[in-house]
Ligand SMILES: NC(=O)C1=CN([C@@H]2O[C@H](COP(=O)(O)OP(=O)(O)OC[C@H]3O[C@@H](n4cnc5c(N)ncnc54)[C@H](O)[C@@H]3O)[C@@H](O)[C@H]2O)[C@@H](O)CC1
């Protein structure tokens with residue numbers, strides 16, 4: 409899994425390298441600027457004769473410093489480069505000032521307001537080096553206007569927009585674009601490629617910044633030595649190797665080694681969600697799956713199930729008795745269970761029975777909805793083996809204060825990014841939280857956090873379909889049941905489930921309905937080389 413940083417972590421890393429004497433700020437900036445140019449040409453290919461024009465928009469901080477390096481590197485390659493600066497050159501920070509001086513020995517710098525008229529030809533390349541990780545308020549209107557005016561100049565080729573570190577105005581911790589009262593910021597939507605340094609930042613995987621994943625330039629900083637957020641996935645290596653340890657599939661062995669999942673289902677006519685969860689648990693590798701439902705719902709379920717076993721369940725006491733059998737190695741509650749007292753009692757019974765031995769419990773949908781009036785009761789009962797899988801609405805009902813502060817558009821000092829609020833929720837709960845979305849965020853009470861982004865080359869918008877969440881809950885329960893699960897933290901299993909969920913959707917393609925997801929798993933595993 410790859411590592412992703414907050415702005416503060418990136419700054420700390422740079423400061424440590426510079427103060428520790430491992431790197432000079434100017435060297436880092438030189439590598440950053442050169443790296444942006446290299447990454448750009450890797451994507452667009454070599455320049456076409458006669459169309460070698462670029463514009464670099466530089467800001468008042470070190471992001472602007474990168475811009476002056478970019479301008480110089482392009483000039484040395486024979487490009488015609490126009491450079492615009494927002495702010496006063498006399499107030500640039502020292503490294504950026506040095507890079508400015510090196511550029512002005514080569515070519516002119518115009519004030520950014522000169523670009524607002526839209527005169528001149530559109531350049532082939534437009535570099536946004538106005539603001540990077542140092543932005544703390546919306547970008548000045550003149551910067552947004554100059555950018556837009558260049559993109560919409562009347563003549564010239566379509567320009568390819570490169571965001572240096574991030575589209576200016578993006579808060580890299582939350583992925584939110586800071587927009588002032590005086591205008592729009594079109595930088596995010598117009599960005600073709602974002603090139604960042606050392607490691608992606610959270611915002612790059614909470615929001616799409618460009619038409620493909622951001623390019624990451626190695627500027628010579630050391631790898632992470634502290635806990636940082638991880639990006640779920642095989643991260644360059646073969647997916648099979650990564651999944652082999654997390655799933656029970658590599659193990660072979662007896663069905664009992666692959667665990668026994670208990671899924672609780674709802675009443676008559678409400679059984680589809682739990683059946684999909686159960687089927688997903690079985691397909692993803694659990695050895696056995698039992699669905700347990702109110703006695704009156706047995707005939708309906710019996711008519712639908714074959715490989716999945718079926719047992720009647722009267723209520724919470726009966727569930728306690730059932731869970732006294734420790735061979736039931738993970739439990740999934742919520743899909744189609746119904747909101748209300750019965751579900752509350754079932755959840756509390758399951759949590760109590762599993763608290764001592766750390767058996768894994770997945771709580772989704774109605775299992776969470778049943779605690780909307782009294783989240784504290786859920787917090788008190790949860791233990792480290794639990795994974796909750798709320799969507800944003802369910803999250804807001806359990807953690808109203810955190811949700812309020814996470815509203816995407818709120819860049820105020822009290823705002824929280826999705827990652828930070830999920831971490832706080834996990835801490836409060838004492839259990840793992842998987843907050844669903846295009847960018848799914850996971851956090852556990854040990855302080856680990858992950859993002860699983862269904863963005864860029866892993867976008868699967870058709871996954872937003874009824875019942876997809878029930879499948880995800882079943883996948884997590886299925887991965888949590890086997891012997892192998894004992895050596896993995898719940899967050900790692902939940903992350904792998906989220907990855908497989910999206911992989912199924914991507915391999916199936918548009919037209920997908922939730923039932924297709926577990927049926928796609930065999931092809932997914934086969935294509936991965938299992
Ligand atoms: N030596 C280093 O520290 C390196 C820094 N790098 C670059 O430096 C960037 C961070 O540099 P900085 O910390 O200087 O921050 P930025 O260049 O992102 O911008 C901060 C500057 O803009 C001002 N500012 C913020 N919001 C503003 C607004 N709305 N209106 C007007 N001014 C505003 C701040 O007061 C500050 O002067 C990174 O994103 C990266 O591009 C890279 O060159 C790698 C090496």
Ligand SMILES: [K+]
Pocket residue numbers: 471536537538539540571572573574575576
């Ligand atoms: K930028």
